[in-house]
Amino acid sequence: MSAELSVLDLVPVRTDQTTADALRASVAxxxxxxxxxYRRYWVAEHHNMPAVAATNPPVLIAMxxxxxxxxxxxxxxxMLPNHAPLVVAEQFALLEAAFPGRIDLGLGRAxxxxPVTSWALRHGAGGVDDQAVARFPEYVDNVLAMMEPAGVGLALRERTHVLRATPQATSVPAIWLLGSSDFSARLAAEKGMPYVFxxxxxxxxxxxxxxxxxxxxKPSPELDEPRTFLTANAVVAETTAEAERSVLPNLLQMLALRTGQELTAQPTIEEAEERFAALPDAHRDLALAMRERWVVGDPASARARIGELAAEFGVDEVMVQPVAGTVAGTDPGRSPGRERTLELMAGA
Incomplete structure (x- = not known):
């Protein structure tokens, strides 16, 4: 099965970069x-992480x-429990007005x-807690309703107040549910929304x-049949050996996350090689097991693997997160390995 290609970007920050450098690299x-x-380019929402500058999707999307x-x-x-639904609706209604037909709103529950940063996101007032997560389906409904051009009626003190995300909207962004468990899969199916695992x-x-x-x-007015795609980490280089070397910095980041180690800015390839060589056997085995699920190799093998994944999961689109590392001395405002991954994946 041939598949269209898209991109996921966490705006990684390397040891040789400032936040400004990382942003320039993501623009490139x-x-x-x-x-x-490529079909679409999505950015994540993560907070208070040394190696991730994707803290504010609406700002990044505008840029x-x-x-x-x-x-x-x-x-x-x-991550909808972090935010008031009206604020999200307003942000993405404006983005859709500025870039009509080009905006996607993916909503997540995590x-x-x-926990401390979650609390701070709303100054301790209604931040992410069990109640906020439990109300995720309600929040999704609120965003959907508020973004409609006609708005939504809010009953208050025997009067109905109309809330609109923006005046005189003529279109709405495509709204997706995202998840890493079956909760959002069930919710997206129930609401007739597109879904990504x-x-x-x-x-x-x-x-x-x-x-x-x-x-x-269940079909909805917006969608008459299921719509989904696949996400995958990817490193593509001219040779498999080069790709295997370039994957090490991100692999060490994921290993630290999985094993509860201190998170740091992403190392260079040279730094990662030294750290990987010093890993305990158990950690090295875990890292290699994770890497087996990624797309890592030369152009021919990588494109073949993308086709296999698309066929295995019955999708016509694969969103790759290019996670190639960078050697010391690289221009801080560029990520050549990530750019080259996209070029080689697309056959350029």
Missing amino acids: LARTADRLG LASATERIRVGSGGV PGTD AHHFSGQGTAEALELYRSSF
């Missing part, structure tokens, strides 16, 4: 994806959409950070979640 990456014909011409730009995703994060449970979504799907 988005322009590369736009030039090569990236302004720097590109045709590619769809969206969130992968906005906090995207640690975070295969790039765990690589497990994908088939079960997609089957649950497809088998339970």
Whole structure:
């Protein structure tokens, strides 16, 4: 099965970069994806992480959409329990008005950070807690309703007040539900919404979640049949050996996350090689097991693997997170390995 290609970006920050450098690198990456014909470019929401600058999807989307011409730009995703639904609706209604037909709003249920930072996101007033997460379906309904051009009626003191995300809207962004468990799969099916499972994060449970979504799907006015795609981490280089070397910095980041180690800025390839060589056997085995679920190799093998994944999970689109590392001395405002991954994946 041939599949269209899209991009997921966490705006990684390396040991040789400032936040400004990382943002410039992501703009260059988005322009590369736009030039090569990738379908969409999504940015994540994570907070208080030393190696991730994707803290505010609406701000990043405005920046990236302004720097590109045709590619769809969206969130992968906005962590809805962190925010008031009206604020999210207002932000994305404005983005859709500025870039009509190019905006995707992906909604997630996880906090995207640690409990203390979750609390701080709303100054301790109604932040991410069990109640906020439990109200996720209600929040989704609120965003959907508030973003409609006609708005939604809010009954208060025997009067109905109309809330609109923006005046005189003529279109709304495409709204997706995202998840890494079966909760969002069930909810997306029930509401007749498009759905994406975070295969790039765990690589497990994908088939079960997609089957649950497809088998339970109820058509809606916006969508008459299930719609989904696959996400995957990817490093592509001219040779497999080069790709295997370039994957090490991100692999060490994921290993630290999985084993509860201190998170740091992303190391260079040279730094990562030294750290990987010093890993305990158990940690090295875990890292290699994670890497087996990623797309890592030369152009021919990588494109073949993308086709296999698309066929295995029955999708016509694969969203790759290019996670190639960078050697010491590279221009801080660019990520050549990530750009080259997109070029080689697209056959350029």
